[in-house]
Amino acid sequence: MRILDLSNKVIRFCFYGLFFLVPLVFWKDTSELYELNKMWLTFGLTLLIAASWTIKSIVLKKFYLQKTPLDIPIALFLLSQLVSTIFSLDPYVSFWGYYSRFNGGLLSTITYIFLYYAFLSNFELKKEALKIVKKLLAISLASAGLVALWGLPSHFGYDPTCLLFRGSFDVSCWTADFQPKLRIFSTLGQPAWLGAYLAILSPLLFTLFLNSKRRLFAFCFLLLSILFYAALLFTRSRAALLGFWAAAALFGVQFFLNEQKLKLKELNLKKFWIKTKPLSLLFIVLLLLTAVILNPIEFKGKVGVKKNVEVKTGSFSSGGGGTESGKIRLYVWQGALSAWLHNPIIGTGVETFAFAYYKYKPVAHNLTSEWNYLYNKAHNEYLNFLATSGLFGLGSYLSIIIVFLRTSLKRISNLRLIIALIAGYISILVTNFFGFSVVIVNLYFFMIPAMVFILAGLINPKHQFVFPRGRLKFKNVSVIQWAYIGSIILTTLYLLLFLVRFWLADQAYSLGSNLVRAGEYSSSYSSLKEAVRRVGFEPTYKDELASNDAIFTVALLSNLTKDSGKQKETLAFAGSLAKEAISYVEEITKDHPNNVVFWKTKVRVYYTLSQIDPKYTKDALSAIKKAQSLAPTDANVFYNLGLLYGQSGETQKAIESLSETIKLKPNWDRPYYALGLFYRQMATDKNGKVVDEGLNQKAIDQMKFILTHIDSNNKEAKDALAAFEKTQ
Numbered sequence: 001m002r003i004l005d006l007s008n009k010v011i012r013f014c015f016y017g018l019f020f021l022v023p024l025v026f027w028k029d030t031s032e033l034y035e036l037n038k039m040w041l042t043f044g045l046t047l048l049i050a051a052s053w054t055i056k057s058i059v060l061k062k063f064y065l066q067k068t069p070l071d072i073p074i075a076l077f078l079l080s081q082l083v084s085t086i087f088s089l090d091p092y093v094s095f096w097g098y099y100s101r102f103n104g105g106l107l108s109t110i111t112y113i114f115l116y117y118a119f120l121s122n123f124e125l126k127k128e129a130l131k132i133v134k135k136l137l138a139i140s141l142a143s144a145g146l147v148a149l150w151g152l153p154s155h156f157g158y159d160p161t162c163l164l165f166r167g168s169f170d171v172s173c174w175t176a177d178f179q180p181k182l183r184i185f186s187t188l189g190q191p192a193w194l195g196a197y198l199a200i201l202s203p204l205l206f207t208l209f210l211n212s213k214r215r216l217f218a219f220c221f222l223l224l225s226i227l228f229y230a231a232l233l234f235t236r237s238r239a240a241l242l243g244f245w246a247a248a249a250l251f252g253v254q255f256f257l258n259e260q261k262l263k264l265k266e267l268n269l270k271k272f273w274i275k276t277k278p279l280s281l282l283f284i285v286l287l288l289l290t291a292v293i294l295n296p297i298e299f300k301g302k303v304g305v306k307k308n309v310e311v312k313t314g315s316f317s318s319g320g321g322g323t324e325s326g327k328i329r330l331y332v333w334q335g336a337l338s339a340w341l342h343n344p345i346i347g348t349g350v351e352t353f354a355f356a357y358y359k360y361k362p363v364a365h366n367l368t369s370e371w372n373y374l375y376n377k378a379h380n381e382y383l384n385f386l387a388t389s390g391l392f393g394l395g396s397y398l399s400i401i402i403v404f405l406r407t408s409l410k411r412i413s414n415l416r417l418i419i420a421l422i423a424g425y426i427s428i429l430v431t432n433f434f435g436f437s438v439v440i441v442n443l444y445f446f447m448i449p450a451m452v453f454i455l456a457g458l459i460n461p462k463h464q465f466v467f468p469r470g471r472l473k474f475k476n477v478s479v480i481q482w483a484y485i486g487s488i489i490l491t492t493l494y495l496l497l498f499l500v501r502f503w504l505a506d507q508a509y510s511l512g513s514n515l516v517r518a519g520e521y522s523s524s525y526s527s528l529k530e531a532v533r534r535v536g537f538e539p540t541y542k543d544e545l546a547s548n549d550a551i552f553t554v555a556l557l558s559n560l561t562k563d564s565g566k567q568k569e570t571l572a573f574a575g576s577l578a579k580e581a582i583s584y585v586e587e588i589t590k591d592h593p594n595n596v597v598f599w600k601t602k603v604r605v606y607y608t609l610s611q612i613d614p615k616y617t618k619d620a621l622s623a624i625k626k627a628q629s630l631a632p633t634d635a636n637v638f639y640n641l642g643l644l645y646g647q648s649g650e651t652q653k654a655i656e657s658l659s660e661t662i663k664l665k666p667n668w669d670r671p672y673y674a675l676g677l678f679y680r681q682m683a684t685d686k687n688g689k690v691v692d693e694g695l696n697q698k699a700i701d702q703m704k705f706i707l708t709h710i711d712s713n714n715k716e717a718k719d720a721l722a723a724f725e726k727t728q
Contacts, residue, residue: 003059003477003485007052011122012132014045014052018115019136020143023197023440024150024187028165030503031510032100034189038439039102040503044496046111049118051492056122058484059477065465066121069407069458070400070449074113077396081109081350084389088349089356089594092539098351098376099540103439105351112446119450120459133451137204137417144201145224148231151186151194155234161187184234193438195240196431198232200444202244203251203420203427210255210278210416222282229286233293239434243427248283251423255279255416323368329379329434331365332357336378339387347390353378356387358596358631366635366665374597381432401429404449411456421452505534509541516544521552525577539592542584543601549581550608557612581605589623596630599623603640610647617648635665642671646678654678669710673717676702680724700724 018041025041026034057063085094085106097105123129150160154171159180162173171180183191205225212218232240256276338360339348348356354376365371378384385394408422425448428441437445453459477485512527528545535541556574560567585602592598606620621644628637642657655678661671676699683695690696703724706717 004056007056007059008122010052011049011118014049015115015119015132015136016139018042018045018443019140022443023143023147026161026187026189029507029510031506031513032189034187035101035103035438036506037503039097039108040499042108042111042439042443044499046115047492047495047499050114051488053118053122054488055485058481058488061481063467064121065117066459066461067463067465068117068120068450068453070116070403073396073399073403074116077393077400078109078113080346080389080393080396081106084346084350084393087346089352090349090592092592093352093595094350098354099538101376101438103437103442104377108439108442109350112442115443116446116450119447120453121464124461126461129454133454134417136451140201141204141208141224144198144228147186147188147194148198148227151180151184151231152227152234154180154186155184157181183236184231186231188438188440190438191235192237192239192431192435193441195232195235195237196243196428196435196438197440198228198235199240199244199247199427199431200424200441200448202228202232203247203423204417206248206251206279206282207416207420209282218278222285225282226285226289229289230293233290236294239431242434243430246430247423247427248286250426251419252279252283254419323370328365328368328370331362331368332375332379333383334362335360335365335375336380336383336387338362340383340390343387343390345390346392347386347388350388350393351376352594353384353388355594355596355630358634361631361633363633363664366633367667371665372636377436379435381436384436400449404452407458408449408452408456411458415455418452418455421448421455424448425452501534502538505531505538505541508534509544512548513544516548516551521548521555524548525552539588539595539598542588543598546581546584546588546605547601547608549577549584550605553577553581554608554611578609581609589626594630596627596634599627599630600637603627603644607644617644620644621648633664635661635668635671638664639668639671639674642674642678646674651678651682655682667710669706669714669717672702672706672710673714673720676700676717676720680720696724 022038022041025037027037030036085091088094093099093105095106097103097108102108120129123132153160157171158169159171159173160169162171163169165173174180185191185194188194188197202225205221205228209218209221209225212221229244232244256279335357336353339353339356342360343356354374357375357378378387382394382398385397389397404425405422408418424444428437428445428448431441508527509531512524512531515521515524515527525545525548528541528548531538531541532545553574556570556577560570560574582605585598585605588598589595589602602623603620606616606623610616610620621641624637624641624644628634628641631637638657638661642654642661645651645654645657655675658671658675658678661668662675665671679695679699679702683690683692683699685691700721703717703721706714707721711717
């Protein structure tokens with residue numbers, strides 16, 4: 001039947017599209033150039049697959065679901081994510097995923113699991129599926145080749161992305177902290193993600209190189225292997241390098257011992273070399289390439305370090321560079337373990353690590369260059385699951401891995417393609433230990449087992465869940481069936497349009513956010529309003545709009561003059577902006593009470609509005625106390641709490657809060673400076689005369705400490721000391 005053929009073609013080409021387009025797609029106008037667009041494309045193609053599968057079931061009057069070796073582990077994992085979402089710190093975030101990435105939320109997990117079963121349930125396993133697997137792998141390699149070729153020129157200062165974005169074939173479109181000349185990222189968006197992606201697919205090139213009967217083809221695959229590995233080296237990702245060589249080691253062991261049937265006791269080195277010469281030469285070439293591209297000393301000490309990190313909060317940094325990434329990662333892992341210990345069974349909630357880490361962040365992290373960064377992942381996939389989904393989540397996730405490896409390795413054949421896929425899967429397990437999955441990595445995490453099961457003959461087409469049971473009767477499609485098919489098509493179109501609307505809303509949000517940072521509050525207002533209009537349930541848009549509204553209100557009233565012809569209109573508009581800002585921050589903190597980011601916005605909104613009406617200081621103080629309870633080791637929160645206490649006239653509490661800030665972050669100049677001002681305020685009378693020498697000396701000591709131990713050129717501290725001396 002034509003409709004069945006069409007449905008199968010749609011499913012097949014959507015899978016081709018996933019593996020070819022997802023690694024390549026990015027868009028310059030979205031808030032996150034890479035992951036958001038890859039996730040949205042995955043959602044869209046999955047909807048088309050789901051619609052086609054449903055239409056097939058309607059025509060056949062039966063629903064087929066293939067049974068697989070991973071059914072129980074996957075069911076347990078899905079259940080763990082569902083339970084964790086229901087009891088989450090923020091169920092909304094757990095369902096959708098952390099904004100801008102979305103990968104990792106319950107919806108994305110359902111998507112990947114659905115794709116796994118859709119792939120295994122919609123093709124003739126003995127014929128069609130084998131061909132499709134091989135085509136998918138060829139398409140994957142073609143896409144990866146384009147990704148590598150796109151990224152390599154950027155190492156030498158010629159980035160195709162800048163040419164596409166700005167029309168200049170250089171790296172000027174990237175900031176100093178995100179330079180592809182130091183670490184390339186191509187179309188994946190982050191060096192570690194690019195390295196992990198290339199590590200997955202590299203063993204497939206080993207297979208093609210060894211299987212090529214013509215020297216020309218073998219030479220081409222050798223060049224591709226070198227291309228992939230060179231690109232991986234230029235990412236300067238230690239995790240990706242470890243993942244690559246773990247995969248290569250597994251592949252090599254299988255090749256040297258299993259495939260060649262060599263017995264160690266009877267091993268003849270000459271025969272061994274002849275039989276293993278191709279792969280040995282390939283590995284030697286790659287090792288030589290490693291020595292050429294990477295300086296081992298520099299690689300050990302500096303890979304992963306963010307150069308010239310500028311923390312715009314006045315923090316002290318010794319040495320002028322960033323803290324070594326491994327040290328920071330250990331603090332993040334410590335926080336993840338602490339979050340798990342307080343929520344051992346189901347965790348804090350899927351994708352809620354950003355909120356959990358604020359609550360359990362180690363104090364020592366405040367002494368690093370990234371002390372004020374928001375960490376929405378644990379930078380270890382396993383600890384991330386442990387913290388956010390508890391033992392149930394991590395245990396079920398590991399059960400997927402263990403059952404797959406045990407099943408596939410136990411029944412492994414001499415087919416090098418299977419070995420290559422398993423080796424690529426091993427690389428995922430390694431890179432995930434030092435990082436976290438992104439869209440394309442998660443696709444391979446769930447789809448590699450499906451491909452291996454097909455290639456190894458581990459899927460029995462007779463073992464299917466069929467509903468309803470009974471003999472299949474082919475008849476012409478009835479009117480009722482066409483009505484169902486029509487409703488499926490309309491529903492799919494509606495959902496696709498929803499994705500487009502969400503995507504356009506994100507672009508409006510991105511533009512508005514950029515305009516806010518540029519100080520264009522009037523222009524940003526319309527863009528952010530457009531984002532809220534398109535997707536009114538997304539709290540991130542309201543959060544940004546509320547902050548902009550408050551600043552815009554103050555700007556309007558500050559520039560208002562009595563001679564202004566539109567004084568009434570301006571006052572009315574400013575009043576509406578203030579009400580909108582308050583309404584949104586109250587709404588989102590009520591709906592998301594554990595999201596410390598939203599509470600910080602609430603503080604900023606009320607603090608900003610307090611500049612035109614002091615009554616809002618009390619609201620700002622109340623909000624920051626809540627933020628303090630959610631982030632008890634956040635030095636920035638304690639610092640701002642001290643300032644708000646001071647603004648409220650509670651100087652003693654301000655001093656206590658600032659003293660606590662110094663305990664949390666003793667190398668930060670701002671709390672010392674503020675503390676010095678408050679001591680000085682308490683030491684003088686209303687005429688500025690010193691009436692308490694002890695407190696005055698404390699004020700002087702704070703400024704001297706800044707100049708002696710933190711920043712000898714701190715102008716504010718110098719000016720304060722000069723002013724103190726004049727009035728003494």
